[in-house]
Amino acid sequence: MPTVVIPALLRKFTGGLERVDVPGKSIRELIRHLGDRFPGIDQQLLEDGDIRPSIAVSIDGEIATGGVLDAVSENSEVHFIPALGGGEV
């Protein structure tokens, strides 16, 4: 199952959990499952159904460019990080 690393300021949603395994084949599915498990956290990441402009997504050590559409594999590690000059996480 893909692992999502929760940004420090969003760990209040996960009860302090830093790494969470969630099912899903795309960033969209991961966020949906995250939201099911930790209500509210998905709102922190999304705006108009896509990743907030101020947030960047790293999949397996690489900054992804497809927003919620990017695919993830079974053992992917996903990080949500501030975009350059951005923030909110």
Next chain:
Amino acid sequence: MHAINYEVPSTLDQAVSILKTHGENARPFCGGTDIIIQLRAGVRRTGHLVDVKKIKELQTLSFDAKKGLRLGAAVSCIDISQSDVMRRHYPGLTEAAHLIGSLQIQNRASVGGNLCNGSPAADTTPALIALGARARIVGPSGEREVPVEDFVVSPGRTVVKPGELLVELLIPAPAPHSSDAYLRFIPRNEMDIAVVGVGASVTLDGDKVKAARIGLGAVAATPLLETKAADGLIGKKLDDASLEAAGRLVSEVCKPIDDMRGTIEFRLHVAAVLTRRVLTIAADRAKKI
């Protein structure tokens, strides 16, 4: 910039009559390196710029071993720093002229203009004061001479009245065994306004000081003639003790301000440092003459 008129008299009389006609509403114009900036910024306004660069008297640079130096108010800084006469007899004033702005500025700016701009931080003014220079001013009601230390009355204002014109600077011939020097402190190595400027002339009698004059810039509302420290050196050798004392006395007469160029405490400290350094240089030069 607001609208202006530009006039180019070719003689002193023409210049004076034009200046007289427009009175408050005219200003002599030479290198333009200060006034154009001030007119653009709106900190000075004038209806008429009177270009004095074509007037012979203002372009004269002549030295006489007895009478001393006649330095026309419009002689450019570059002509001064490239003059052998100046380099030989007035190295300090020459240095000061060579320190003003960049070469582009020195090619336009003049010592007279530097003085008339009335800045407390003008580089050549302390050097002139140290040399005991007098300013010859001509106006509708004849002419007069003013010691340079009395020329600037407040930042940007001088003794030159509407209708008058600074024609030349008269500098005594250097006494035997005397020389001068000028040092300023700036944060960079070029292109800055003096944070502190010190000019000194020293006359030696053997290894003792016979006479000294110190001119100060950027440490008060106007350039200053300092006398206590200078007089205190008379009859003394220039050693650590006497230089230390001179530096201390100099910083006592300084009334600097805190601004973007330096703090009060910094200026007081550096005034003393430069005084020690500049006196040493002037004395070393005097020994060689």
Next chain:
Amino acid sequence: MKKTLVEATINGETVEFLCEPRQSLLETLRDVLELTGSKEGCLTGDCGACTVMLDGRAVCSCLVLGVEAQGKKIDTVEGLATNGVLHVLQNKFLEHASLQCGICTPGFLISAKSLLDRNPKPTEPEIRYALAGNLCRCTGYDKIVKAVLDAAADIRSQQDKSKSAA
């Protein structure tokens, strides 16, 4: 506003133009004569981007009035190359990659030329002093100073050649 007729020799050509007394030489070159090679960086004589030669001396054209040009000789970057052949300084600036954005380049070229005209054998400190009135924010000056040193060497070897030829 009343305009004044001015006659000057600009890059070797006698030119007549009209300008207001309040217009700087830089403005008249750029806006009246369409010689936009001289650049405006500060209008206070601190950056040197507007440097031109006035009767053979480098000046900041932002601190000269257009009307002052009457009867004078003005040389700008546009006049540096002769019949399409670049001046050695122009070539050296290109070879040494002495420009990045290029906005300061015309001013540097003029200042460097006025230095080499007076002093064909400048030392590095002499070059740095002569160019201190020109700001460059891209290069750190390293490649500019090297280009001027190289150009000076080139000019000297040319002169030596012509001497030995004579």
Next chain:
Amino acid sequence: MAASTTTGNFRVIGTRPIRHDGVDKVTGRAKYGADYTFPGMLHGKVLRSPHAHANIKSINIDKALKLPGVKAIVTSKDLPQAEDKLEQAGEMVVNPMYLSMNILAHEKVLYDGHAIAAVAATSPHIAEEALRLIEVEYEVLPPVMTVDVATRPGAPILLKDLRNKEEGDKETNVAQHYQFKRGDLAAGFKAADYVIEREFNTAMVHQGYIEPHNAVGIYNSDGQATIYCSTQGAFDVRSLSAQVLGMPVGHIKVVPAEIGGGFGGKTTIYLEPLSVLLSKKTGAPVKLVMSRAEVLRASGPTSGSKIKVKMGATKDGKLVAAEIWMAYEAGAFPGSPVGAGAMCIIAPYTVENFQIDAYDVVVNRPKTAAYRAPGATNAAFASETIIDELAAKCGIDPIEFRLKNAVKEGAAQVVGPPFKRIGLIQTLEGIKNSPHYKSKLTGKFRGRGVASGFWFNAGMQSSATVNIHADGTASVVTGSPDIGGSRASMAMITAELLGLEVTDVRPITADTDSIGHTDVTGGSRVTFATGMAVYEAAKDAERQLIERAAKLWEKKPDEVEFRDGKFYAKGNGVPPMSIKQLAPRFARTGGPITGRASVNARGVGPGFATTCVDVEVDPDTGKVQVLRCTIAQDAGKAIHPSYVEGQMQGGTAQGLGWALNEEYFYDDKGTLRNFGFLDYRMPTCLDLPMIETVVVEEANPGHPLGVRGVGEVSIVPPVAAVANAIFRAVGVRMTETPMSPPKLLKAMLKHRGATQHSAAAD
């Protein structure tokens, strides 16, 4: 060093050809934004606030409109309401509503120089006179100039609607809080033998590009507008102007002029929408050019900051803990680079236990814009000084200490993901083995300092077109304004791939109608991302060329091979054919050949640099002279080494200026006092030594040519390196920039007093 993903044997890449735009730039022909004129063009000027913080009670333009020659005046009333949301623009995130409020103040002025109205007149002088006739009534409010004042309880509030997630619905000047943490901080410090803690303050500084902002706007009666301007991002000017003006993006064309420096400062908009508004009102082209004073007062400098760093190391020199608090001045609107600063501050080192808290704070200063590695230089000043002290405590050479802790491939970044292949260690080795570091520094009051720096570099979107002409020469068209020689690199990549001479490839920066979307020239991304688009476009052209050759030879494409600009038919002995021979046959074989590519580049390779500086301090005045300076930087692959060195030297020079004399100096009323190059003291030729460079080429595996991007990281280490050098010269730790003579002298006198006192006490 050869890029692993390439053969490494290049014919053109790595050479030093003359840049294609060079002759125009040494002859004065190159057209920068301010050089454009059009028939009937009017000149605009902007009225700016004399107050740092005030409510605008009324604006009366009647008198000004009556001045002969004045054609139009615009105020914020002429701007539509822009949307309150965040958008990525280059290295900064922008909010169109705040952007609009910055372009023309709405109800409030928020800094000295804040634009209030713009005038169009028949001459710039008349426009200027008109400004004096506009009457503005202000209700002056207390200025909030620093992070400390802005965060004090009961501090005056700049933006009444500003909220942050943590304070809920409370009015605040704190726009954003970032936090990064890992491991167990307490345990980390417990394991430390040495702990150093200091507070650092850095002054707001400006990019200092020599060309002021400019724009010529032409609005046609059919609703179509064209903007000519010097910008780092024509597409950003288009989209941002469209939002501020409420126009469709497709109705604006932006023509990027030659640009006279930017360093991040020309990635946003100021005059562009005003030129269009004024043109719309007058029906004439309108040109606006900022004065230098306007550039300093009202464009986008970078943040001043307050940074507290506490770091611990074991006595054998292993970093074990870091606790960091940092707050950056955003200027009048949210969006300082503090987030980036936080992600950079310990990026070069592996630290198991850390917590970083970072705050974005609004103050009554101009809205900050990007400046070369935004946020990283402030941060490195703090952390690299502490590192230097810890190294000294451990009695380890500062380079060796950094080598012990340096990140390498696989190490976790501050934000979590592991680094791919990086070259920090090579830059440290580069300095260690440099003639400079090996030389002995002698003489009184002299010292040597080193520091390292990190910058992410950016990818983002780029488009490129490669056109093969009928004689086999080519043009390469991109949307990246060329700020430091990138056109030459684009031509070199094209020439390399198609086997052409670099002089046979003409590189062009196109306007927004003539090339696909291309993000800003920023983030060191042009040679990386636009270079990737050019690489793909050339490959696309190559595929088509092979098809044509195959067609001529009546073979299948896979029976034709392309090498060094020649086509070879497999099998039978057909003589090879060059592109020049093939090109005349394009018409008969299917028409012109145009290679195209657009990318949203992935595989960004972070940049590292290490800098070594020797200084001499005047003990009586505190004046610092830089004696010698060497920088080692990882370029990935240096396409044009001269311009790579140029980026390294230029960034270093800016860093040295930042360290020694550059600062925004405001008085107690919040008025900027040093709004010119006389008192905003950038280094002159006479203030700097030659800047020696060590170009490290640790190929970026994420780029077909191994390119990383070299534009920014060079500015990061110098400030800390100078501070460390000053310490070795005179024994004083400077924790404030600029390390100007008054500050350093004060510190030295205090230090001497202290040492004399302690000596007396012994």
